[in-house]
Amino acid sequence: MIDPGFFLEIIPKLLAGLPLTLQLCTLSVLFGFVLALALALAQQGDSPFVLWPIRTFVSVFRGTPLLVQIFLIYYGLGQFRPNLQAIGLWWMFREPYWCAIIALTLNTAAYGSEILRGAIRNVPRGLSEASLALGLTRLQTLRLVILPLALRQALPAYSNEIILIVKGTSLASIITLTEVTGIAQELIAQTYRAMEVFIAAGAIYLLLNFLIVRALELLEVKLTPYRQR
């Protein structure tokens, strides 16, 4: 029943979509991390004018489906073409590629900022008091004491978030981007061999996830030398 010839035929076709999957994932995770960190730091203060908009952004992007977010940005904002052209952003919102990256970035920033916010809050207060007492500036305290500890602690939870983004890139296929899932769907529609295509495409995603998890585990080990025996 399993036909090796068919697998040899479809695997290269599916792999042709991998660069796009990787691009969507890498760019969204990078942009999303920067935004998440900014949002998490902004929430350390207690000004309601800062907190309220951020809390709203976070709960909206966590409480609605990613697909709706992608459609709202791609189809919804497309309605404002003249306005976007006027401010010179139309080139971006015209492309499904950038719309997918914007949606994934905002989505992962919302989840990621919650992870980082918790990690920053969990850094013992005494450490930042100690470093201020040593005469470090607030920025130095943040850069040399709080962030290294917080980021290290956030790493396992953040690796889950990255896996969710890898899975999320598959939705880009719905707005015409032919990444791995998009190609899988075309292959299934052409050959009606859903099981084989699922196994081949699924194996690509599982392998990708495995490599990401392993890489971040190695990073964690590297960042916590004192815990190794």
Added chain:
Amino acid sequence: MFEKIHLLGFGAGGWGAALLGAAAITLILSALGFALGAVFGGLAAAGRLSSARIPRVLAKAYGTIFRGVPDLLTIYLFYYGGSVALTSLARLFGAQGFVGLPTFATGVVTIGFISGAYQSEVYRGAYLAIDKGQFDAAKALALTRLQMLRLVIVPQLLRHAIPGLGNVWQLVLKDSALISVIGLVELMRQTQIGAGSTREPFLFYFAAAALYFVIAGVTDLFFSRAEANASRGLAHR
């Protein structure tokens, strides 16, 4: 754009009733998928905790695969795979052409299968969190295995599981939007139809986002109450 808000109303040419009806389909689809997922998840958790090797390996593979592969891919597997099986079955009885699966049932089964993979982790964790003394105490009271499960283990398991189940429910609700790709007219699909025929995509997707947000928020309250109910009599930490 918002001068077109009457398009979301309930008067002539308003899509309000259609969207609310579709939101109800989303809610029913998610609830049934979640319930079916509890069955799959319970079985898989039992497999993971079993002392026999084969159920352990199978349950582990199920969890790893369906939590690691994009849900969209799983949906295509169930819809196209199921349709092909149904078509060849129909051929046996002399039917011709392609037979598509009923989309609602396919949606429920697919969501059940995916959420079962997540729920199994929640149940397994909850079971392992039960104090070992509870099992010994139940045996000391001469409870039968079934009594022990029903009176001692399951109530405590639920207490540990409810927060995790609440997270899985939120996931299920958002995943249900993906079922729109196989043509089921739930909230996402109905929104696409409305956006297409009125040419007001921003208004419609904004309304859909708001409806999903409200459903997520209201059902979250339900889980919070269930959690409070399951942990009554416990000291608050």
